[in-house]
Amino acid sequence: MPPFRAPRGTRDLLPDVSAGLRRLEGVARSLSDRYGYRAMETPMFEQTAVFERGIGEVTDVVEKELFRIAPRSEEAEGWALRPEATAGIVRAFVQHGMQTWPQPVKLTVVGPMFRYDRPQAGRYRQFWQWDAEAIGDPGPAVDAEMVEMGYRFYVEAGVPDVQVLLNSIGDGACRPAYLELLTAYFRRHETQLPELERRRLDSNPLRLLDSKDPAMTALVAAAPRIGEHLCEGCTAHFAAVKAHMDALGVPYRVEPTLVRGLDYYTRTAFEYYRRGAEGQQQALGGGGRYDGLVELLGGRATPGIGFALGLDRVLLALAETGATDVAEVPPLAVVVGADPADTAARLRVASLLRGEGLRVRAELAPRKLGRQLETASRDHAHFAVIVGDELAEGNVQLKDLEAGTQRLVPLVDLAHELARAAKSHHHG
RNA sequence: GUGGCCUUAGCUCAACCGGCAGAGCAGCGGACUGUGGAUCCGCAGGUUACGGGUUCGACCCCCGUAGGCCACCCCA
Numbered sequence: 001m002p003p004f005r006a007p008r009g010t011r012d013l014l015p016d017v018s019a020g021l022r023r024l025e026g027v028a029r030s031l032s033d034r035y036g037y038r039a040m041e042t043p044m045f046e047q048t049a050v051f052e053r054g055i056g057e058v059t060d061v062v063e064k065e066l067f068r069i070a071p072r073s074e075e076a077e078g079w080a081l082r083p084e085a086t087a088g089i090v091r092a093f094v095q096h097g098m099q100t101w102p103q104p105v106k107l108t109v110v111g112p113m114f115r116y117d118r119p120q121a122g123r124y125r126q127f128w129q130w131d132a133e134a135i136g137d138p139g140p141a142v143d144a145e146m147v148e149m150g151y152r153f154y155v156e157a158g159v160p161d162v163q164v165l166l167n168s169i170g171d172g173a174c175r176p177a178y179l180e181l182l183t184a185y186f187r188r189h190e191t192q193l194p195e196l197e198r199r200r201l202d203s204n205p206l207r208l209l210d211s212k213d214p215a216m217t218a219l220v221a222a223a224p225r226i227g228e229h230l231c232e233g234c235t236a237h238f239a240a241v242k243a244h245m246d247a248l249g250v251p252y253r254v255e256p257t258l259v260r261g262l263d264y265y266t267r268t269a270f271e272y273y274r275r276g277a278e279g280q281q282q283a284l285g286g287g288g289r290y291d292g293l294v295e296l297l298g299g300r301a302t303p304g305i306g307f308a309l310g311l312d313r314v315l316l317a318l319a320e321t322g323a324t325d326v327a328e329v330p331p332l333a334v335v336v337g338a339d340p341a342d343t344a345a346r347l348r349v350a351s352l353l354r355g356e357g358l359r360v361r362a363e364l365a366p367r368k369l370g371r372q373l374e375t376a377s378r379d380h381a382h383f384a385v386i387v388g389d390e391l392a393e394g395n396v397q398l399k400d401l402e403a404g405t406q407r408l409v410p411l412v413d414l415a416h417e418l419a420r421a422a423k424s425h426h427h428g
Numbered sequence: 429g430u431g432g433c434c435u436u437a438g439c440u441c442a443a444c445c446g447g448c449a450g451a452g453c454a455g456c457g458g459a460c461u462g463u464g465g466a467u468c469c470g471c472a473g474g475u476u477a478c479g480g481g482u483u484c485g486a487c488c489c490c491c492g493u494a495g496g497c498c499a500c501c502c503c504a
């Protein structure tokens with residue numbers, strides 16, 4: 001056992017996996033660009049209060065999953081690593097007076113998030129998200145546009161069987177009344193409720209709706225549905241969102257029991273999940289509207305909507321379907337030497353080529369020529385540059401490792417020759 | 429945070445009932461002293477996750493800890 005290991009719930013992304021993550025990040029940035037979302041960065045930690053106020057004091061994320069940093073003695077307030085991006089972005093929106101920018105302000109963040117959770121496959125204490133937020137547009141069209149952008153991400157990333165779940169969870173006008181109705185309904189059947197569900201009746205009654213306890217199925221099916229108790233405004237908004245989705249041709253399923261875990265959501269709630277995936281980590285991403293959040297964090301009342309897509313889970317899904325490999329680009333050439341001891345000559349020739357912008361590897365270990373060529377072949381390099389006695393006359397051997405041919409080339413022409421060969425290689 | 433299963437070389441895995449810890453792959457070297465992907469041979473690699481206990485004797489049984497995984501809670 002090595003003396004040090006990556007902390008629990010974190011992991012090293014070795015080059016293959018790291019390349020996969022960067023590929024996903026590329027898809028996310030491309031989509032952000034196409035849909036008009038501008039990239040920004042927020043700090044990886046904020047005042048704890050930003051998350052407590054923004055996400056909600058009684059949510060699991062704040063109550064038990066927040067990665068807290070104890071304040072130093074001279075500081076009154078503690079910090080916490082960001083468990084999600086929305087609160088920080090909205091904090092920045094308020095801080096920098098973005099309500100004076102042309103509305104809506106569309107922003108995106110890609111980066112690591114942190115939650116002090118019990119780890120499992122696809123659930124880590126440090127994980128990566130693509131987050132996008134559109135702040136300042138109350139209309140349903142931007143909701144549909146956002147759901148579509150997320151859906152397109154999975155399509156372009158190559159994740160099969162992604163389903164969009166859609167619901168409306170009401171707003172300040174209709175949700176309180178519905179909650180009362182729902183709570184009253186379950187209270188009437190309280191004796192049939194399992195222990196856990198009885199406790200949730202007080203803390204978060206909406207959660208009863210997507211309980212996994214089989215004893216709840218019948219009860220949930222007969223429970224009042226939010227969709228039938230939305231106010232006029234929410235009903236119209238939801239209908240318009242669905243109409244836009246239909247027009248865009250994005251497949252979705254209305255899921256009346258879909259609720260979201262964070263307090264700030266209003267009206268539109270959506271989730272992307274993978275059908276048929278074993279294990280519980282089928283939630284690939286989710287989001288929703290948060291028309292009260294900006295005000296909650298000290299700004300003028302401003303509507304907003306956003307999503308967070310979990311990149312680790314996409315990586316996991318791609319690995320399961322075997323579509324994860326990112327082909328490594330081999331070096332154009334490997335510089336090898338006839339005299340194993342003369343490392344300096346190899347290093348010098350490689351340096352020359354690198355200065356000309358070429359991707360080359362120098363074989364620096366003092367191994368005999370055969371071994372050097374062997375590793376060059378296994379690297380799938382196109383060429384080997386053999387440095388030997390002919391260097392005295394200013395020449396090297398340029399060997400085509402695929403064709404097996406080689407010829408004498410003056411050192412002064414080498415970069416040009418290789419660059420030309422590289423071009424013809426790439427163009428077939 | 430709750431319950432359960434697992435942990436042997438860098439990786440994938442063997443090791444009878446409690447009786448000398450092994451193989452394949454990967455790495456390094458040789459066969460091959462200025463010419464490559466194959467082949468053959470060799471070398472190195474281990475406190476059997478860690479700490480304790482039972483036993484003449486523990487990879488194997490018991491207890492604890494850590495990590496991973498699974499189901500919850502919850503979520504990405």
